[in-house]
Amino acid sequence: MNPTSQGIPSLPDLTHPQELIQFGEQGMKLFLLFVVLTGLLGVAIALLNFSLGRRTKILWTETWVTQYGLLLRTVQHATLILLITVSGFFLCSTLANRYHHWEQARIAAIASNVAGERLEHTAPQLRYTVQEPYTTTTVINGQVVEEKRTQEVSRFLTPSRTQVDVTLQQTTDPANNRLLYQVGFDGNYEVVNTLETADEFFFETQPPAGYTLLQDYRVERNGQRLQSSQQSNYSFPLRLGAGETAQFRITYQASGGPRWVYNAGSQLLSNFRLTALANFPGAQFASGIVPTKMQPEGRGTRFTWEFADNVSVLNPFGVFTATASVRNTGVLPRLLLLAPALLFWWLLVLYLSVPLRLRDVAIASGIFFASLLTLTYLSRIIPAPFAWAILAPVMLILAWGLGRNQRASIAAAIATISGAILPVFGLLVPFTGLTLSLAGLLSVVWLTLRHWYGWQPRSLR
Template identity: 55%
Template sequence: MFFSTQGVPGLPDLTHPTELIQFGNHVLKASLLLVFLILALGVAIAVVSFAFRRHQQEEAIFLGEWAIRYSQLLQGLQHLTLVLVLLVVGFFLCSTLSNRYHYWEQTKVAQVVQSVAGDKLEQIAPQIRYVTKEPITYNTQVNGKIVRVSDTQQVNRFLPLAGSQVQVKLDQNTDVQGRSAVYKVDYGADYKFVNRLKDINSFFFEAPIPNGYSLLANYKVERDRTRLEPINPGNYSFSFQLQPGEETTFRVTYEARGGPRWVYSTAGQLLSNFRLTAIANFSSVDFASGIVPNEIKTDRRSTQFTWIFNDNVSVKNPFGVFTNTNPIRNTGIIPRLLLLAPAIFLWWILLLYLSLPMSLKNVAIAGSIFFACLLTLTYLSRFMNAELAWTMISLVLLTLSWGLGLTRSASLAAIVCTIAGAVLPVLGLLVPFSGLTLSVAGLLSAIWLAVRHWYGWYGLQIEDSRK
């Protein structure tokens, strides 16, 4: 079973050349529009200045006010432009990482599914077949008249086995190109049959070869230690004679390779005096199809599964063993976090602007650090727990955030803003209790802004006023 892995549909991915070119065109158009707006405002001020050229006093007052406002507007536009650039670039970076991470998760899930539900070695239980004649009545037309004819026809019938003792030894080879794992199977089974019919002594032992093998060797069927040859090559049907009331034993052995699962199928038969022992000489193995074994023995090198059915039992699904894999949990968390990362960044930057003086250089450095931390989290989470990885990264982020303040009070304010605006929101999207964690982060942000501006962070206010 194969699955095609792809990224999130409709999500921008800058690793695709066409989308990268489209992104560049949009950035160029937006930059030209911003330049034209600034030039238009400057031209408007120049036109007004020309209109007031005869009134020098009014012109000086008017131009002075507009010059101050224009200067403030340009300064604000610089900060706004920088934040928008960081948001746009960060969004495309995060969307690309989200797409790549989603693709990586899909590929990992597909590999696990292929190893569990992919190729398998399936051994079908043998059957005892005999041919008997049964009466049949049908109508036919003779000389224009309907005539009822009584005749006989040969019909295939099957008999259950009196006992089955199956032992299979499994070795696994994982170093195979293009395959998750390959089983090496050493199969040996003894089947007992008792002729309980009174007038039939000619039978056929149907012993099919396993399905799904890539290599089959030393396939052999013996009756009472005498090797049997098939009637026709390829159909694995062996004829034998057995008188009523007598019993005989068949032994089937072979070596096969395939997998990475081995199961035994009853093909709708009733199992009686049945015993199957599967010995897996490798770790991370479990029983398949939910048919719980009667015994499970485990040591350092192997695991033994034993199924025992003493009376007539019908097992619908094939049962056996497969290579167990660690479950993949918490998929989709990192892609969701990356898609919401620009909003978290805007939250953090606004807290910083409302808490301490921010220069263009500090904003650019802070944005670069934030998205670099997310990039590090994206790749570290592939090899370790995401919450632990973010805890380690948060310590680095908090240490670097201390440098945003020129004084101790300003640095403490930057630390509080970073905890409330960046560390807790990202952590809230990683842990199961996302709503609670995000609520705590929002409440902490509101409390901090209230304490900072309404009740006064006196030391910081005095130091800010001196600058």
């Protein structure tokens, strides 16, 4: 498997046992160091308070003890937020890896569905040979000797009129679920001897390239089937007088990859008409050669290329099956990697809006990560912005309970909208920078009105 489809490189993944053990060991070391430092600070203050007299303690050590108690309460909240943020980061990084793997596997499945050789039909040619003189120069006994010789050189005449009708049916290979084309080809070609004299010609054609099955391949001249001299040689001799015209017809049934093209072989096409009826949905014209006419017919589309005057087409053109485009990849992994920062911002806005206890912080964090987890798997069924539009009201209703009264509940709701719902939504839509800027501005305006101007909703005054 391609390494890029297994996850985002160098990103922690809790489904990898070695990484999980390493993170656990480092986390325990940091936690023990933090506990020891906090305990030593408390013991130092207690010993200092005990060693000094009561009068001295009243004067300045009592302030230290009070500040230490406030520090312990702050440390409790900070420790809880740190643990939740770090744990959330590892959880979200694992989800980001899994989602990235799912996206890459989905893209690979779509690509493999239409992978394979293409069916390519090459335009026939009318070949003739001419004797062309050339000169060779050699040195004999110190003298330059020129010798004139002749050689046979192949020349080609292109069809003067082409009428091709192709019918395409789409099936699925049961072995690998790849798409296959079943092609019915019927081509009529008119060739004219534009030379001034009668000559021997060879009508040369080849079976389509890239087929897995070819049957009923026939070449006819004026209604009579032609037989090649060799089974693998599709060159048919004929004699045409000056200005004489011959009609040829090529028919066959073939199966092959999900793409059929007509290769003009750098010929000048004139009086050319190609119609391809694709009896299935999702068909599109290939190589950027726009058809002169496209019209729906039955379950599919009929494509028509018609060139009355001479035209040169360099690339093969025809029909292929257009797959559904995969857009907005990498959006959820980016959101999941930024989720701890979004949680920290939301908790900061909440702290400045309503009083929070430890259990409030834990519950709010649980609501946030549960919403993101639901969003991650719900977005596999429906688009992520619509999934978040469903989850946001649920999150807003749950956040309403953070307030002790109606006024505090409204404050918590506003903080949730500006600190969590809008930032997450901003990372799901194309206008990410604008949406995040509006969310940040709304948060700052709300906190400014609340703390500097003492603003409250009119209905609650």
